[in-house]
Amino acid sequence: MVYQYIVGAVVASLLGFVLSYSFRSGKKITTRASMDQITRNGFVNKLDNSTCGPEIAGSTTDVIIVGAGVAGAALAYTLGKDGRRVHLIERDLTEPDRIVGELLQPGGYLKLVELGLEDCVNEIDAQNIYGYALFKDGRNTRLSYPLEKFSPDVAGRSFHNGRFIQRLREKATSLTNVSLEQGTVTALLEEKGTVKGVHYKTKTGQELTAHAPLTVVCDGCFSNLRRSLCKPMVDIPSCFVGLVLENCDLPYANHGHVILANPSPILFYPISGTEIRCLVDVPGQKVPSVANGEMSQYLKTVVAPQVPPELYNAFISAIDKGNIRSMPNRSMPAAPHPTPGALLMGDAFNMRHPLTGGGMTVALSDIAVLRDLLSPLRNLNDAYSLCNYLESFYTLRKVMLH
Numbered sequence: 001m002v003y004q005y006i007v008g009a010v011v012a013s014l015l016g017f018v019l020s021y022s023f024r025s026g027k028k029i030t031t032r033a034s035m036d037q038i039t040r041n042g043f044v045n046k047l048d049n050s051t052c053g054p055e056i057a058g059s060t061t062d063v064i065i066v067g068a069g070v071a072g073a074a075l076a077y078t079l080g081k082d083g084r085r086v087h088l089i090e091r092d093l094t095e096p097d098r099i100v101g102e103l104l105q106p107g108g109y110l111k112l113v114e115l116g117l118e119d120c121v122n123e124i125d126a127q128n129i130y131g132y133a134l135f136k137d138g139r140n141t142r143l144s145y146p147l148e149k150f151s152p153d154v155a156g157r158s159f160h161n162g163r164f165i166q167r168l169r170e171k172a173t174s175l176t177n178v179s180l181e182q183g184t185v186t187a188l189l190e191e192k193g194t195v196k197g198v199h200y201k202t203k204t205g206q207e208l209t210a211h212a213p214l215t216v217v218c219d220g221c222f223s224n225l226r227r228s229l230c231k232p233m234v235d236i237p238s239c240f241v242g243l244v245l246e247n248c249d250l251p252y253a254n255h256g257h258v259i260l261a262n263p264s265p266i267l268f269y270p271i272s273g274t275e276i277r278c279l280v281d282v283p284g285q286k287v288p289s290v291a292n293g294e295m296s297q298y299l300k301t302v303v304a305p306q307v308p309p310e311l312y313n314a315f316i317s318a319i320d321k322g323n324i325r326s327m328p329n330r331s332m333p334a335a336p337h338p339t340p341g342a343l344l345m346g347d348a349f350n351m352r353h354p355l356t357g358g359g360m361t362v363a364l365s366d367i368a369v370l371r372d373l374l375s376p377l378r379n380l381n382d383a384y385s386l387c388n389y390l391e392s393f394y395t396l397r398k399v400m401l402h
């Protein structure tokens, strides 16, 4: 049963991009400003010294975006490019170091192209991915993405998640009408059932309020702000335990590898020219302790014997090196309470098991839907129209994803 689900997920990811491609809007894109330079860890923060919220061309803000992860940063660029004045608030501008969001499916890459963000997978040692290899009981087979009809650049991409996010943030701040500020949003500012902006704490500890006709909450899987905007029904069937393998080659170069192991799957994919990510699915919500050595023991005795021989030594070395990370695998259906003035996006809105490798693709697809939807509404201060547009977002996105 579990394996049917996994094979289904792999096949769905292989085919999903074909469907998403058929919905491409083909909208032409123009870039309007030169790139700001952002170092990996020392972000150039346009509003760092500000004490009174966004200063966007002496005028007010159209959209506040909470969180500059994959969804928030890509959305800021997209709406900024459409002429919106965007205030993007992110609690930590240093390069994230995480085991999530490392493999973008070809459908997600096509969305990047549609949004004008495809160069964000350049210069980060991203690897092209052309399909999956499935392993079970010592046998294996390869499933390729049906890419024949696409230009040569169209493929999946795998990378360090933090490097990709820094590129997206850099791209967003290349637009003069997008302001990126380091700050932690503490609450939504609500008046008579309408969201009018956010309360937030700046990097220096100042408590400020920012106003805009539209606030998009993209604060990720641990979202604190989604409670008033949806009914969060989060399921955690398992955790992923992450390792980085070095000095080895995958049996199938430039492919994701899914080992249908016992009791649950193991994934391998490249995240740079020299590193391979291994994610071990561990059922349940609690993983064996790393600190007392139970995790190493589990990985060496239960998991290692099921790892393809080509990767075995590197797998054991990675365990001995000790950099073992874990993340809960969450799923949460989209169940929004349509709220005037606010929208949820990314993992704050909905989540699926990471085995599908679809989270970033869904976020990018939703961004394209929102951009196209809002495009005719030039003045977001028209509260009545905005409210109607936002309600139709929830319907339209389903059409795109099914």
Ligand SMILES: Cc1cc2nc3c(=O)[nH]c(=O)nc-3n(C[C@H](O)[C@H](O)[C@H](O)COP(=O)(O)OP(=O)(O)OC[C@H]3O[C@@H](n4cnc5c(N)ncnc54)[C@H](O)[C@@H]3O)c2cc1C
Binding pocket: 066, 067, 068, 069, 070, 071, 072, 089, 090, 091, 092, 099, 100, 101, 102, 103, 104, 105, 183, 184, 185, 186, 218, 219, 220, 221, 223, 224, 240, 327, 328, 329, 330, 345, 346, 347, 348, 354, 357, 358, 359, 360, 361, 363
């Ligand atoms: C183990 C694992 C593996 C995964 N692998 C893949 C994969 O291979 N491919 C794929 O497509 N998807 C994958 N996913 C899913 C993918 O990571 C998410 O769908 C994607 O990262 C969602 O982007 P996001 O912008 O919503 O959240 P994030 O990228 O997490 O961004 C949220 C941002 O909000 C900021 N923030 C949070 N709270 C506040 C606040 N109060 N104020 C200001 N800022 C705030 C955070 O600092 C962060 O920068 C995986 C998930 C998991 C758990």
